[in-house]
Amino acid sequence: SSASPRRALATARAPQTLFDSLDTFTDRHVGPDESETAFMLSKLGYDSMESFLSATVPPKIRVADSTISNSSIPALSESELHARAKELGRLNKSFKSYIGMGYHNAVVPPVILRNVMENPAWYTPYTPYQPEIAQGRLESLVNYQTMVMSLTSMDIANASLLDEATAAAEGMVMAYVASNQKKNTFFVDKAVLPQTISVLRTRAKGFGINLVIGDASTALNDEALRSDLSGVLVQYPDVNGLISDYGDLAKSVHSAGALVICATDLLALTVLKPPGEWGADIVLGNSARFGVPAGYGGPHGAFFAVTEKLKRKMPGRLIGRSKDTMGNPAYRLALQTREQHIRREKATSNICTSQALLANMAAMYAVYHGPVGLIRIAQKVHFFTQLLKSSVELLGFKVTNTAYFDTLTIDVSSVPEGAQLVHAAAAMEAINLRRIDDKHVGVTLDESVSRTDLMALTNVFLMASRRDPAVLESLPLPTQAAFPDELLRTSEFLPHPVFNTHHSETEMLRYIFHLASKDLGLVHAMIPLGSCTMKLNSTSSMIPLTWPEFGGVHPFAPSEQVEGYKQIIKELESDLCKITGFHACSVQPNSGAAGEYAGLTVIRAYHESRGEGHRDVCLIPLSAHGTNPASAVMAGLKVVAVKTHQDGNLDLEDLKAKAEKHKDNLAAFMITYPSTFGVFEDGVADACKIIHDFGGQVYLDGANLNAQVGLTNPAVCGGDVCHMNLHKTFAIPHGGGGPGVGPICVAEHLAPFLPSHPVISTGGNKAIDAVAAAPFGSASILLISWAYIKMLGGNGLSESTNVALLNANYMAHRLSGHYNLRFKNSNGRVAHELLIDLAEFDKSAGLKVTDFAKRLQDYGFHPPTCSWPISTCMLIEPTESETLEEIDRFCEAMIQIRQEAEDIITGKQPKENNLLKNAPHPLSAIVLSDKDWNRPYSREAAAYPMPWLKEKKFWPTVSRIDDAYGDLNLICDCPSVEELASS
Amino acid sequence: SSASPRRALATARAPQTLFDSLDTFTDRHVGPDESETAFMLSKLGYDSMESFLSATVPPKIRVADSTISNSSIPALSESELHARAKELGRLNKSFKSYIGMGYHNAVVPPVILRNVMENPAWYTPYTPYQPEIAQGRLESLVNYQTMVMSLTSMDIANASLLDEATAAAEGMVMAYVASNQKKNTFFVDKAVLPQTISVLRTRAKGFGINLVIGDASTALNDEALRSDLSGVLVQYPDVNGLISDYGDLAKSVHSAGALVICATDLLALTVLKPPGEWGADIVLGNSARFGVPAGYGGPHGAFFAVTEKLKRKMPGRLIGRSKDTMGNPAYRLALQTREQHIRREKATSNICTSQALLANMAAMYAVYHGPVGLIRIAQKVHFFTQLLKSSVELLGFKVTNTAYFDTLTIDVSSVPEGAQLVHAAAAMEAINLRRIDDKHVGVTLDESVSRTDLMALTNVFLMASRRDPAVLESLPLPTQAAFPDELLRTSEFLPHPVFNTHHSETEMLRYIFHLASKDLGLVHAMIPLGSCTMKLNSTSSMIPLTWPEFGGVHPFAPSEQVEGYKQIIKELESDLCKITGFHACSVQPNSGAAGEYAGLTVIRAYHESRGEGHRDVCLIPLSAHGTNPASAVMAGLKVVAVKTHQDGNLDLEDLKAKAEKHKDNLAAFMITYPSTFGVFEDGVADACKIIHDFGGQVYLDGANLNAQVGLTNPAVCGGDVCHMNLHKTFAIPHGGGGPGVGPICVAEHLAPFLPSHPVISTGGNKAIDAVAAAPFGSASILLISWAYIKMLGGNGLSESTNVALLNANYMAHRLSGHYNLRFKNSNGRVAHELLIDLAEFDKSAGLKVTDFAKRLQDYGFHPPTCSWPISTCMLIEPTESETLEEIDRFCEAMIQIRQEAEDIITGKQPKENNLLKNAPHPLSAIVLSDKDWNRPYSREAAAYPMPWLKEKKFWPTVSRIDDAYGDLNLICDCPSVEELASS
Numbered sequence A, B: 001s002s003a004s005p006r007r008a009l010a011t012a013r014a015p016q017t018l019f020d021s022l023d024t025f026t027d028r029h030v031g032p033d034e035s036e037t038a039f040m041l042s043k044l045g046y047d048s049m050e051s052f053l054s055a056t057v058p059p060k061i062r063v064a065d066s067t068i069s070n071s072s073i074p075a076l077s078e079s080e081l082h083a084r085a086k087e088l089g090r091l092n093k094s095f096k097s098y099i100g101m102g103y104h105n106a107v108v109p110p111v112i113l114r115n116v117m118e119n120p121a122w123y124t125p126y127t128p129y130q131p132e133i134a135q136g137r138l139e140s141l142v143n144y145q146t147m148v149m150s151l152t153s154m155d156i157a158n159a160s161l162l163d164e165a166t167a168a169a170e171g172m173v174m175a176y177v178a179s180n181q182k183k184n185t186f187f188v189d190k191a192v193l194p195q196t197i198s199v200l201r202t203r204a205k206g207f208g209i210n211l212v213i214g215d216a217s218t219a220l221n222d223e224a225l226r227s228d229l230s231g232v233l234v235q236y237p238d239v240n241g242l243i244s245d246y247g248d249l250a251k252s253v254h255s256a257g258a259l260v261i262c263a264t265d266l267l268a269l270t271v272l273k274p275p276g277e278w279g280a281d282i283v284l285g286n287s288a289r290f291g292v293p294a295g296y297g298g299p300h301g302a303f304f305a306v307t308e309k310l311k312r313k314m315p316g317r318l319i320g321r322s323k324d325t326m327g328n329p330a331y332r333l334a335l336q337t338r339e340q341h342i343r344r345e346k347a348t349s350n351i352c353t354s355q356a357l358l359a360n361m362a363a364m365y366a367v368y369h370g371p372v373g374l375i376r377i378a379q380k381v382h383f384f385t386q387l388l389k390s391s392v393e394l395l396g397f398k399v400t401n402t403a404y405f406d407t408l409t410i411d412v413s414s415v416p417e418g419a420q421l422v423h424a425a426a427a428m429e430a431i432n433l434r435r436i437d438d439k440h441v442g443v444t445l446d447e448s449v450s451r452t453d454l455m456a457l458t459n460v461f462l463m464a465s466r467r468d469p470a471v472l473e474s475l476p477l478p479t480q481a482a483f484p485d486e487l488l489r490t491s492e493f494l495p496h497p498v499f500n501t502h503h504s505e506t507e508m509l510r511y512i513f514h515l516a517s518k519d520l521g522l523v524h525a526m527i528p529l530g531s532c533t534m535k536l537n538s539t540s541s542m543i544p545l546t547w548p549e550f551g552g553v554h555p556f557a558p559s560e561q562v563e564g565y566k567q568i569i570k571e572l573e574s575d576l577c578k579i580t581g582f583h584a585c586s587v588q589p590n591s592g593a594a595g596e597y598a599g600l601t602v603i604r605a606y607h608e609s610r611g612e613g614h615r616d617v618c619l620i621p622l623s624a625h626g627t628n629p630a631s632a633v634m635a636g637l638k639v640v641a642v643k644t645h646q647d648g649n650l651d652l653e654d655l656k657a658k659a660e661k662h663k664d665n666l667a668a669f670m671i672t673y674p675s676t677f678g679v680f681e682d683g684v685a686d687a688c689k690i691i692h693d694f695g696g697q698v699y700l701d702g703a704n705l706n707a708q709v710g711l712t713n714p715a716v717c718g719g720d721v722c723h724m725n726l727h728k729t730f731a732i733p734h735g736g737g738g739p740g741v742g743p744i745c746v747a748e749h750l751a752p753f754l755p756s757h758p759v760i761s762t763g764g765n766k767a768i769d770a771v772a773a774a775p776f777g778s779a780s781i782l783l784i785s786w787a788y789i790k791m792l793g794g795n796g797l798s799e800s801t802n803v804a805l806l807n808a809n810y811m812a813h814r815l816s817g818h819y820n821l822r823f824k825n826s827n828g829r830v831a832h833e834l835l836i837d838l839a840e841f842d843k844s845a846g847l848k849v850t851d852f853a854k855r856l857q858d859y860g861f862h863p864p865t866c867s868w869p870i871s872t873c874m875l876i877e878p879t880e881s882e883t884l885e886e887i888d889r890f891c892e893a894m895i896q897i898r899q900e901a902e903d904i905i906t907g908k909q910p911k912e913n914n915l916l917k918n919a920p921h922p923l924s925a926i927v928l929s930d931k932d933w934n935r936p937y938s939r940e941a942a943a944y945p946m947p948w949l950k951e952k953k954f955w956p957t958v959s960r961i962d963d964a965y966g967d968l969n970l971i972c973d974c975p976s977v978e979e980l981a982s983s
């Protein structure tokens, strides 16, 4: 590729192409260049991309090239994309929102914004399933857990759920499960957030729970209700800002044998008696207020904490402290490994991707402010709220909630058309208040409110009151808290060193960088996790995300203020429909699993609408991802497994037999395509036809959509609904374990059922209730996928898929002489990932999949997906973003490890003390003297098995971690002063 | 610091303070909190900060506390600062500039923007004087050198100079020196950039060079001129866009025994015959067009390349390849070490801080685009320029430069008042063109020009022409280059692997992170370099820098378009005057050394204006930084050294004697205060008085201003002018070796002489010529210091200085039992830094300063300044941003190293093979087997001498580097394909 300007200028390229933008994205996104793809094709024996594709994808499901091309989706260059994003961003009006209802304006400390949220070292890693190369974010997630435990005074907290509403639903189901699914009634106080109630409705329906909404202060005396009661949910402070003492309520609920669930606010808990101290069993809420932008509704982390008794039943990920083989402390995911915690049809929760990045931002926020800083913030917010209350009262209005922290419900009926006047005055000040009714408005204050803001806010009420400003001159300054003394927090919180150390920006910066240095992300090497599609998360797509035009928007802002967001969502939905071949889209679900659940719930609603509500059987292949059966159960379906053949293909006979057997009740069939075994099955269309023939609907799990774009689509395959993981195919960074977005696309007949929202209108005309707290889910990160699609355009999208397939097949080709490639199609081709089986090594050398995986860490690579969908296998997905060179490096590592295994097979190396069993080798091992090293191989062989590692190597920071020890000695908070002192 | 919300809310803080902003900056910037400062004060035996300060700073030079307080400089919170910056940014009108004249619109690849320019791992390190912990940026700077060498076809290039104009001045002086300072005439073609000519005027004056400006195509035949000619400077393409064949000119100049210097453009050189191929001896220019924003004039990197013959005389930093003690390849600064390359009074250049960060951005740009991408860009720019030419010709205008690359000079006199009409039409399209005269306008195109932009540009001429748009329909498409075939580049460029590998964003990202992982920056640990003030570079101050409102502005944009910039500069100048006690300020100088030169030149002009042009003696203490005498020489002054006493104080007797001796010709005295020995001398005011008494002016080197702010100031000390290093005291990040800003503040009588600019009006009414290319120097980064000052406010500024002094004194206290503290004042106090003398260890253990420094690397610290200002010493400056904990960690490391030295003194460890002599210990040493390790200490002792290193350690990536080998075998480009293949 040497440059010859003479030729270039003299013989001139076709002048037309000289008009093209220079910063086209496809060249940057797709790893291999033309010569590399040509090389790989020739290695595989093809003379063109098309001949390769024909051999790979079944012809009968191919769509025309024009379906996804630059004429259906035009391509923007990187700079054009930014110009367009700016233009749309300007359409979002920057009103200051005091709407509250669970959402606040956040102040993101700049050091966290730049070095966590905008830092690919933090946002590109995967979920920390490989703890030896993930100690940084694991420590930070433990900080998150500790922060939640300490502020709520609960025994244990997890590492985040998707949002407050779904967290509440998880709580409800836990209560139900705690009653052994015997007590059917769940009571919700009417002053719980409306979006939470809507999501509870959806979830209650799936589980057959009887949801009762009422006034918790009176309704719980009803004996009939008490006898069937599994749990009660209250909000503290509630949606109207009222703070109630729930101590007696808790006693009463406990005496009925039910659980108390409390949705709450972390900032308020710095000064309010924590729920753990008045008897709550489960405490949850949104932690976004701790430094995560509103972002038109998300992504935000939800927290979830429980009492000791409930800890082993908690949904979501829990990080625990354990130790490594050398006895050093080490963090890892507790009580679960990658897929095992998705307990298939026994599951009551399907959560997989959560909100790691946002949890980490919130944890860092607490680390930076520390307990004293957090109290300062709470004090100020409370003080300003008190001042506002005094002001509105001097102006003749009445605050209806007497005990409050940051939220006032104001009766403005002293002035005719009061609410209307107030909102009109607010609009003049570019302020949004909560719209309650004709007589009441709501105001919620937060950390971002400055003295000037407070004056503007006061001015709104002054204008509406038509009073003389002079009345405000007598404003009294508050002298005590605006809630009963008994509800003042008396207990200390966050005494741990980590929350009392990093309070200068320099220290904070170093802490953030130190943790990042322990974690392998896409900034270091390929992360070839099968089924996860860890591709480039481009800077261009990430940049607009942190523009204030998008960050500062409240999810319940009036429609005319969010024209930019609406346009982006519209365009994204439309493009996703083109790509899937479907008719309509909902972006509300916050993860792939949430998409599955939403899609199946839509299917159920469809059946019901046709009087076939009894259809409740869902067929699912054994090879399916654990979330599939879990989602089915949550949607109230009964799971029936379908077999696969030896060759990996679906057993169509078995499918037909089961479909026929359950024909009266057949609701759905869930299928992943290409299959989780990494091949495009020929029979997919036939399978779908069988299901349709028996009255069922087909749910297509879109985790593998990266293999389809432009070549085929779920509609052509025969599906009725699919979800997409925007955090896979559409390049939202995985955030070290979240956020994600799992929109669903549906065929026309299902469109009316797409989810609604209780505050902002969404969904079809026969919509199911909400599946997430925010109307458009994790709205702000939709920008990333929107940008990804717009920058690639149809041609780039198709090329990405083609190269993803080619990279995987080239890799399969290189590895297949050395490893057992488990499945391929009749032309010898795999799809966009490949499954290799390591079963043979167990017998011959006592080596398990894990040993190979950990040894790959020594080579600087993130291991592929292990032991799923087959326990003895590795599922490898390179994606289109990896260059030939990186793929070759990976193959060479794998081949060398195969040779290391050979040395064990042949007895050159002992079975119990060898390079694989002892892997990974951190520096703490390398520095040992020869005597302590005590291994039949050199440090060089351990650390630098390949020459390129000397130039560039990512080091695991601990040796292999003892999972059993950690699960037995479950410790999920960060070390205390005493522990640190004694270590 | 446990949090008791009960107390907090119930007994309420003074309500007034509850109104305060929460995100105040001082708490974040200053490392130690109240309890830590109290602890340090008590350790030093003081009961208050004031009693400590009184013992530290001479009372007679103290200023009132109110001088620098929140009433003189009010404090903004971090969010208030951003709001204010946004407001001011909006005042900069976003016109698209085609003004050219050396400045272009840059397209910064987003992956470079986010991961280099916005990444503290890249922007916070110091100049790579410690190469073992700086291999990343050293490699990148070698890429820069290679890129320049290859594109210019020159033998060797340096790692950047300050800007094109000063680079040209360096070239002129090199030519003068090459003639053994015998030939006094330097010829400059009149089509060289006007700002370059202005800077040459200034510099020629200092050296007594006779600058002749004329038409190079004719003037050089003059025999008188030829006989005194040292060099000729031409611009290629020239300011009007004309490309000339300078081959014959070069021959003619060479035959006169003079040098040919060519200012050029790297993008043009991808298609133009490079100057190295037609005989240039020195080639220079601005590399900003390679992905560095215009930023209203800078910072930008200037490149500088010479022939083999001249290489050892080249100014600026040169990175070379050498090897470490283990034989591994390693980069380091060649031909010079920290201070040695500043050759005091023998110097002909004073460059110290350069433009490392910007050079690295440009190098990364070339790495990302590669030769093929660069040609694509050049092709498009050229093609669009050709189209524009055809268009304006169809519209009846005439392009006067027939051979061109991207710039047209257009004669618009075919229409009455043509130029006026064109500029008016341009304004309507929000476009700036170059204003030449009534009949001519200039247009320069660049990479950022899209098809739409080109249409808008064409439309400007269409409107002015009043022609029918139909004439444009016959627009011919160009078929060949718009310059003679002989000037087409035929040679290949950038064949090196590094420029042909990282072309996908994923690969680029990994390369950027890989290099960053080798470099110790403030993100890792303290960088206690004495005299360098490596303090927090806050995110808040960095964020606005990359907003388009500030990045996209051309330095010659009309004044009414840059109201935001003007306001910021005005405020900054005003605050700097308050801080220094002076009357007026110029922000033009691009570095501290450039400030010195500017200040001394102002002093000379002042003397001249009073008929005392003969005053040419400059007194400088022996302890001064090397740039001081170098700057004096450049300003045409004779340097006379002044002695210091044994106790470190200036020898006032000697000063007086020398001042008296030279009284007739005394021009100036340069002094650093507090002195480079780290103490506040009592006699500073007396010294200044002596100078004034003998008719001299006092230049105060402000490198140590961080010790003065709010306590004293250069005016009170008796100075007439000072420079500030904004990249020290005022928190501009050092960028791994630049950028910097060295504004000067002056007393009222010197204000008329502040530097002018030939294009944009700056400076006083008797202004000297320009000292930098851009009117306001590195304008965009002035934002950082502006933000720093505004966020701290007067109180925070003073507190910063107080704590900087306290931290240094606490450190001196902790170290003084273990090391020989060289100087302190009569109360036992040092200033903001301390000098420890290691001379004793040479005799007792054969240990040099370097051995201690390299061993500190093993402890994860950046070593302090070594061997300056005293060769056996270390100068340590902690700054206010370091916490007590970090300072204690550093002291413990130093104390432990002292113990390691003791083991050598006592013979426990051998003199030639020990922890210090073998330091640093990279991983390549640690992995050796015991046999090869072969050292009388364990790997643990080498790598983890302190327990905290096991948790957090920064690893040197190579062992100690062999400087002598590198200087003998000078190789300054990156490895070729062949070399890489053979290694």
Ligand SMILES: Cc1ncc(COP(=O)(O)O)c(C=O)c1O
Pocket (backbone or CB within 6 Å): A351, A352, A353, A531, A532, A591, A592, A593, A594, A625, A627, A628, A672, A676, A701, A703, A704, A725, A740, A742
């Ligand atoms: C096949 C498949 N389906 C569903 C999911 C669940 O997606 P999420 O993690 O976004 O909930 C995954 C996640 O890896 C998957 O691989």
Ligand SMILES: Cc1ncc(COP(=O)(O)O)c(C=O)c1O
Pocket (backbone or CB within 6 Å): B351, B352, B353, B531, B532, B591, B592, B593, B594, B625, B627, B628, B672, B676, B701, B703, B704, B725, B740, B742
């Ligand atoms: C005392 C002193 N003067 C002048 C300078 C030169 O400043 P600059 O590197 O910005 O040119 C330095 C740089 O460290 C210095 O320490």
Ligand SMILES: O=C([O-])O
Pocket (backbone or CB within 6 Å): B127, B338, B339, B352, B353, B532
């Ligand atoms: O950079 C310095 O030489 O101080």
